[in-house]
Amino acid sequence: MKDTLIILRKEFANLFKDKRTVFSIFFLPVILFVVIFYFINMMSTQEEAKLDKTVYKIYTNNAQVLKTFASYLQDDYIIVDKVGNLEEDLRDSKIHLAVIFDGGTTAEDFLTNENLKVQVYSYSGSSASERIQNNFYSSIRTKRDEFLKQELESNGMSAKLLEMPNISIENVATEKEMAGSFLGMLLPYMLVLYLFTSSFSIGFDTTAGEKERQTLTILLSNQVSRTSIAWAKILYIMLMNITSATISIIAFIIAFSTMMKGVPSDMLAAFNFETVMVLLFTTIGMAVLIAAIIVVVGIFAKSVKEASSYTMPIFVIVIIFGVMSMQPEAFKETGMMIYIPLINGIITLKQLFTTPNLPIYEFVVSLLVNLGVTSVLVFLASKMFSNEKFVFRTES
Amino acid sequence: MIEFKDVKKEFKTKKNTVQALKGVSFKVNQGKIFGLLGPNGAGKTTALRTLSTLIKPTAGSVEVMGYDTVKDSQKIRQNIGFLSSDMNLAGTLSAKDFLYFFGRLNHIPEERLGQRVAELSKYLEMDKFMDRRVSGYSTGMKQKTLIAIALIHEPEIVIFDEPTNGLDIMTSRVVLNYLRDLKERGKTIILSTHIMSVAQKMCDDLVIINKGEILAEGTVKDILEKTGREDLEDAFFDLMGVDAL
Numbered sequence: 001m002k003d004t005l006i007i008l009r010k011e012f013a014n015l016f017k018d019k020r021t022v023f024s025i026f027f028l029p030v031i032l033f034v035v036i037f038y039f040i041n042m043m044s045t046q047e048e049a050k051l052d053k054t055v056y057k058i059y060t061n062n063a064q065v066l067k068t069f070a071s072y073l074q075d076d077y078i079i080v081d082k083v084g085n086l087e088e089d090l091r092d093s094k095i096h097l098a099v100i101f102d103g104g105t106t107a108e109d110f111l112t113n114e115n116l117k118v119q120v121y122s123y124s125g126s127s128a129s130e131r132i133q134n135n136f137y138s139s140i141r142t143k144r145d146e147f148l149k150q151e152l153e154s155n156g157m158s159a160k161l162l163e164m165p166n167i168s169i170e171n172v173a174t175e176k177e178m179a180g181s182f183l184g185m186l187l188p189y190m191l192v193l194y195l196f197t198s199s200f201s202i203g204f205d206t207t208a209g210e211k212e213r214q215t216l217t218i219l220l221s222n223q224v225s226r227t228s229i230a231w232a233k234i235l236y237i238m239l240m241n242i243t244s245a246t247i248s249i250i251a252f253i254i255a256f257s258t259m260m261k262g263v264p265s266d267m268l269a270a271f272n273f274e275t276v277m278v279l280l281f282t283t284i285g286m287a288v289l290i291a292a293i294i295v296v297v298g299i300f301a302k303s304v305k306e307a308s309s310y311t312m313p314i315f316v317i318v319i320i321f322g323v324m325s326m327q328p329e330a331f332k333e334t335g336m337m338i339y340i341p342l343i344n345g346i347i348t349l350k351q352l353f354t355t356p357n358l359p360i361y362e363f364v365v366s367l368l369v370n371l372g373v374t375s376v377l378v379f380l381a382s383k384m385f386s387n388e389k390f391v392f393r394t395e396s
Numbered sequence: 397m398i399e400f401k402d403v404k405k406e407f408k409t410k411k412n413t414v415q416a417l418k419g420v421s422f423k424v425n426q427g428k429i430f431g432l433l434g435p436n437g438a439g440k441t442t443a444l445r446t447l448s449t450l451i452k453p454t455a456g457s458v459e460v461m462g463y464d465t466v467k468d469s470q471k472i473r474q475n476i477g478f479l480s481s482d483m484n485l486a487g488t489l490s491a492k493d494f495l496y497f498f499g500r501l502n503h504i505p506e507e508r509l510g511q512r513v514a515e516l517s518k519y520l521e522m523d524k525f526m527d528r529r530v531s532g533y534s535t536g537m538k539q540k541t542l543i544a545i546a547l548i549h550e551p552e553i554v555i556f557d558e559p560t561n562g563l564d565i566m567t568s569r570v571v572l573n574y575l576r577d578l579k580e581r582g583k584t585i586i587l588s589t590h591i592m593s594v595a596q597k598m599c600d601d602l603v604i605i606n607k608g609e610i611l612a613e614g615t616v617k618d619i620l621e622k623t624g625r626e627d628l629e630d631a632f633f634d635l636m637g638v639d640a641l
Contacts, residue, residue, distance in 0.1 A: 003501060010489070010497045017488035017529070214484035218545060221448050221478040223470060224501050386469075388451040 003224045007232035011206060015240075025198070025240065029248035037259040047127065056132040059083045059098040066099055068107035069118075072139040075132060090123040097122055097132045111147045179270035181328065183253075184353030188346040189322035190252065194245035195287050196315050199294045200308060203237040207298025208307040211391070220391060230295060230381035234374075237291035242283060270353060278352050278363050285370035286345035292377035299384045302393055318342050325350045338365050341373045397584055398424035398447065398553065403456035405442050405608075416442040418608040419456065424586060424601070429579050431599030432588040433632065439608040440588040441480065444557050447586065448478040460553065474502075477546035481558045484538070485530040491541040492517075492526045495548055502549035509548075516544040519574055521567075535562035543571060547578075554578060557588045572598060592629035604635055611635045 015021055056077040060066040063079045070077065083089045086098050098121035101110065110116050118140070122133035149159035173181070210216040219229065271279075293314065294307075301307035321343045324330050331337070331347045338344045344366035351359035384390040405417040416439045424430040432440050445451045446458055449469035458465040460472045485494065492513065499509040517526050520540045525533065530541065539562055547554065556575070560568040575585055575598065589595055595602060596616055603613045612619050612635055616628060623631040 006497065006500045010493075013493060014487045014489050213486045214482050215486050217450065217480060218483045218485075218498075218542065220450060221473065221476075221480075222498060222501050223473040225470065388445075391450070 001228075003228035004232045004235065007219075007224070007229060008236055011232065011236040015202075025202075025244050026247060029244070030251040033248075033251040033255040037255040041259040051128060051131050054096075054128050056096045056128065057094070058132065058136075059086070059089070059095045060101070062101040062105070065101050065104070065107050065110065069099075069110075069140045069143050070136060072142040073135055075135055077132070086121060090121060090129060091125065093126055093128065096126065096129045097136060099136070107143070108147070111144060174269075176269040179268075180353040183270050184350050185326050185328065186253075187249070187353065188325040188349040189319075190249050191245055191283060191349065192286065192318055192322045192342070192346055194248045195241045195283075195290050196318065198244035198248075199237050199241040199290050200311070202240050203233075203291065203294030204298050204301075204304045204307045206233055206236065207295055208301045208304045209298075211299075211393070212303050216391065220385065225382075226385035227378070227382040229385050230378050233295045233298075234288065234291045234378060234381070237294055238284070238287045241290060242287045245283075245287075274358055275352060278358060279349065281367055282345050282348045282352070282363060285367045285374075286342055289341055289370045289374045289377075292374045292381065295381050296377050296384065299381060299390050300393075318346075321346050328354070334362060338362055339369055341370055344369055397426040397461060398430075398586070399459045400443070400447075401457050401459070403443070403446060403453045403458060405439075405446060405451070406454045415608050417446075417453070420605070420608070420610055421456075422603050422610065422613055424584060426584050427579065427582045428600040429575065429585045429587060429598050431595040431602040432586065432605065433590070433592070433595055433602060434605040435590065435636065437607075438605045440605060441482070441557055442608075443605070444478070444480065444555055444586065444588055448476055448480075448555055449473055450478075474549075475551055476553045476555055477549065477551035479542050479546045479556045479559055481561055483542055485533070485541055487531060488529050490525075490527050490529055491522055491533075491537075491544070494530065494541060495544055498545045499548045504549060512548060512550070516547060519570075520544055521570060536564060536567050539563055540567065540571075543574075552583060554583055554585045556585065558590070559587065560589070560591065560594065568594075592627075592632055596628040604632060606636060 052075075054075070056075055057080050058066065058070075058077050059080045059082075063081065066079065080095050083095060083098070086095075089095045090098065100119040100121070102117040102119060104110050104113065104116040110118055120133060120136070123129040145162060148162060152159050152161060171178075210219075220226075294311065297310045298307050301310055325346050331350045334347050334351075338347055344362070348359055348362040348366045351362055400420050400422050403417050403420045404415070407414045407416055420439070420443065432443060434440050442451070446453055446465060447460065449465045449472050452466050461475060463471045465472055489497070495513045495516065496509060499512060504512060517523050520543060522537075522540055522544065525537050530538065533541065539559070543556075543559060546556070554575070559571055559575075563571065572594065575587070579585055587595070587598060599616060601613070601615055602619060604611045604619065612622060612631075614622070619631050619635075620626060620628065623634045625631040625634060
């Protein structure tokens with residue numbers, strides 16, 4: 001254990017003296033997410049402001065009827081009475097909307113005669129065209145409701161009939177459940193993604209990279225046991241991938257929830273002591289297993305490049321399950337999947353945030369399976385560090 | 397002290413099997429400088445890697461201080477300092493960091509470790525670059541650091557594979573003088589080199605090896621007598637079946 005800690009300390013000393021790596025692991029994700037979401041938010045605000053100021057050009061064959069139907073339209077518009085090719089003019093933004101009244105001469109004709117048709121043309125490739133189409137449609141519906149109210153009242157009936165039945169919709173989900181639903185959708189996927197991606201560069205650098213640079217032989221010719229070397233490398237990768245993933249996920253969630261709309265504002269509501277413990281130990285179980293996989297592959301491979309290509313299939317499979325976990329109803333029934341290493345961690349985290357009770361069974365099984373497989377991989381890694389076929393297996 | 401007993405080593409490639417050592421046997425006595433000479437590909441590095449427990453013999457055995465290199469590898473590694481031509485240093489740490497790291501791995505008490513680092517730094521003239529990152533070192537600086545690492549725990553047996561590789565003449569002299577000093581202190585030194593003048597000056601006993609087989613062994617005097625030459629380089633070429641210039 002003492003030797004493991006000595007090697008671990010050396011790995012961290014080597015890392016922390018490299019300012020670029022420290023910046024890319026600890027600061028870049030925070031800066032990146034803040035910048036990305038700031039720009040997304042800024043661009044959507046600017047786009048909205050631009051659409052608010054736009055004077056929309058609407059082509060119609062009956063300006064009088066159009067004005068009646070557009071009476072509830074909040075946007076400024078001008079009527080265009082001539083177009084070249086209607087579709088091309090929409091695509092080229094020469095007009096934003098075309099409204100063709102087929103037959104009829106007054107708005108009332110179109111509200112009372114089902115055989116008369118209003119044909120509306122818009123272009124979904126233009127946000128201005130999309131917006132005026134939606135707003136014009138709302139205006140027509142409001143005009144229709146107004147007409148129906150008048151008709152009902154003139155026939156001695158209550159206009160309230162249009163609002164029947166009196167529906168009141170209430171979401172009984174607590175703030176904690178809403179935050180949990182959001183985290184259950186995002187957290188398993190993001191966690192597994194970051195645990196893997198942050199392990200790649202550091203993990204392969206300290207295994208296959210050391211073989212390539214010929215810096216491993218010097219350590220192996222010393223009296224340190226191979227198991228200590230394997231544990232040191234695994235713990236180093238694990239601590240780094242957990243740190244990196246935690247920083248990235250916290251930065252993402254803070255940036256996302258403060259800058260984007262429609263996100264539960266109080267994410268902390270989803271956490272209590274038990275949730276944090278299950279989250280922590282499930283993450284450690286997954287992180288240590290990923291680190292062990294990276295070390296075994298790193299020792300086996302001739303180079304960092306080869307190690308990356310070997311790990312890619314495992315990464316892709318796990319990511320597919322991560323993406324699946326983004327579905328709200330995913331992994332309600334776990335079945336035998338709870339016994340699959342790594343996948344069981346995703347399932348446990350999904351259930352942790354989306355079910356009312358703590359998923360104790362899933363938590364215990366996933367932790368035991370992941371730690372069990374890790375122990376086997378540590379044994380394998382220590383044997384590989386003693387085996388010349390792997391230690392001296394390089395491309396040179 | 398060290399005994400190679402009919403050691404064979406094969407490396408299997410996709411196409412064929414390479415026999416790096418074909419039944420090599422020799423003994424190294426305590427407190428001597430032992431030279432392992434041979435051209436590139438002779439099997440010197442394989443023999444030294446086997447001795448330092450990094451690889452296992454296909455057949456035969458190697459004993460170091462009564463321990464078997466396969467069964468008691470950890471015990472042997474406690475007593476050897478190994479420098480190989482395929483070792484390198486990289487990263488952000490300095491020579492001082494590396495010396496402290498390997499010293500701690502060898503369980504040297506902190507106080508003694510500080511003294512040992514200072515001794516090696518002074519003797520190998522490393523003071524000027526001790527605190528600089530190894531990634532910026534010249535070949536000579538790296539070689540000195542690797543030598544210091546191999547010696548940090550004051551091993552009984554020093555195994556140096558081409559220790560003067562990449563060193564200028566001044567630094568080579570420092571290193572070779574240090575090896576003589578170690579011999580004076582009763583350490584056993586195994587030296588692999590292709591520089592015959594170094595071997596002639598330094599080694600008490602020699603083995604000349606080619607294509608995995610021993611061509612000659614004994615003292616420098618024995619080999620010169622056997623070949624009828626006055627110079628070890630001429631004797632070496634004779635044994636290789638090549639005309640010297």
